[in-house]
Amino acid sequence: MAKSADYSLGPAVFPRGWFIVAESSELDSGPLAVRFFGQDFALYRGESGIPVMLDAYCAHMGTHIAASTSAMIVQNGKQIEGDSIRCPYHGWRYGPDGQLNDIPYHDGPCPKSAALKSWPVRDVMGCVMMWHDPEGGEPDYEPPCLQEWDDPTWVRWELDHLGEIEIHGQEILDNMADAQHLGPTHGAPCEYFENEIDGHLCIQRQGGFHQGYDAMLTTTTWYTGPGILLSKQEFGEVLTFELIANTPVDDGVSKVWHAALAQAQTVPHSEEDIANAKDIQAGALQAFAADFDVWRHKRSAIRIMQMPNDGPFKMVRKWFAQFYDLRENAGKYLDEAAGVYHVPSLEVPDAAARELEIGLFGR
Ligand code: FES
Numbered sequence: 001m002a003k004s005a006d007y008s009l010g011p012a013v014f015p016r017g018w019f020i021v022a023e024s025s026e027l028d029s030g031p032l033a034v035r036f037f038g039q040d041f042a043l044y045r046g047e048s049g050i051p052v053m054l055d056a057y058c059a060h061m062g063t064h065i066a067a068s069t070s071a072m073i074v075q076n077g078k079q080i081e082g083d084s085i086r087c088p089y090h091g092w093r094y095g096p097d098g099q100l101n102d103i104p105y106h107d108g109p110c111p112k113s114a115a116l117k118s119w120p121v122r123d124v125m126g127c128v129m130m131w132h133d134p135e136g137g138e139p140d141y142e143p144p145c146l147q148e149w150d151d152p153t154w155v156r157w158e159l160d161h162l163g164e165i166e167i168h169g170q171e172i173l174d175n176m177a178d179a180q181h182l183g184p185t186h187g188a189p190c191e192y193f194e195n196e197i198d199g200h201l202c203i204q205r206q207g208g209f210h211q212g213y214d215a216m217l218t219t220t221t222w223y224t225g226p227g228i229l230l231s232k233q234e235f236g237e238v239l240t241f242e243l244i245a246n247t248p249v250d251d252g253v254s255k256v257w258h259a260a261l262a263q264a265q266t267v268p269h270s271e272e273d274i275a276n277a278k279d280i281q282a283g284a285l286q287a288f289a290a291d292f293d294v295w296r297h298k299r300s301a302i303r304i305m306q307m308p309n310d311g312p313f314k315m316v317r318k319w320f321a322q323f324y325d326l327r328e329n330a331g332k333y334l335d336e337a338a339g340v341y342h343v344p345s346l347e348v349p350d351a352a353a354r355e356l357e358i359g360l361f362g363r
Pocket residue numbers: 058059060061062063087088089090091092
């Protein structure tokens with residue numbers, strides 16, 4: 001599998017941005033040991049309800065603070081105190097800021113050097129999202145959040161956990177520029193197509209007749225940073241939102257989640273609404289599975305044999321590369337990549353297609 005350096009991404013091996021690291025409900029049953037960005041982390045929910053993400057290994061003797069299920073302190077449900085967590089080995093206690101705040105058998109102050117790094121996390125749309133930053137900085141922007149998530153006329157999703165796949169995020173993101181796979185892969189050859197690159201956003205607008213739905217499918221899809229895709233989709237009378245998230249686990253290995261939001265007929269939701277939402281998510285997953293299947297079996301495309309009507313792969317790759325460089329250099333990539341791109345053989349979205357995105361990505 002190809003790695004970041006193979007795609008000339010760098011100097012960082014892993015990108016800057018918001019990434020899904022768990023489904024929120026996974027934290028209800030206690031701390032979680034997770035691995036992303038080539039590192040181990042402890043993820044837990046404090047008693048106040050906030051999610052907390054700390055580097056995994058205790059300063060005392062290197063125990064993974066979230067990986068034990070058999071230590072008595074874990075079995076007795078005593079590991080979380082307030083928003084702090086105790087190491088299962090000798091009970092040292094760390095706060096949500098990563099500071100060591102208690103050693104059960106020591107009266108003096110706790111050594112400052114024992115602190116674990118605490119990573120910015122948010123609970124958004126049923127997902128725990130983490131700000132990963134090789135420079136260790138604060139988030140440059142907030143993670144994306146659909147207002148429909150808090151709208152009772154929409155049925156909330158549960159994530160499809162698609163697991164790890166041996167493919168670099170670069171090739172997942174190539175999909176944004178890939179105008180010509182929509183027919184062969186998804187059965188919906190696009191009639192119009194456009195990409196727009198703006199700061200940390202990469203947007204795709206496309207539409208075409210969908211074989212399976214027997215209707216025109218119109219979509220506006222956007223990545224907020226390199227790890228979180230949202231897509232607003234309209235076919236016939238049906239409006240949905242899709243989520244696809246990819247988080248690096250190791251260099252060249254990605255973990256992937258999927259979900260869809262659907263509209264309800266009644267509030268509170270009827271069983272039929274819930275079944276319908278599940279059907280819509282399953283249908284969207286089936287479409288996405290076609291991409292996933294290609295990614296699972298393809299060789300790496302370090303270079304793309306670009307045809308004029310393929311779509312602007314080069315610009316989307318340039319946009320993606322900004323997240324692997326220092327933030328002070330991001331402008332250098334955007335100087336080249338920012339803008340609106342069309343495919344010569346395809347139409348440009350008309351005003352009706354653009355109406356779909358009013359209110360999305362803060363516009
Ligand atoms: S190893 Fe964590 S408290 Fe000793």
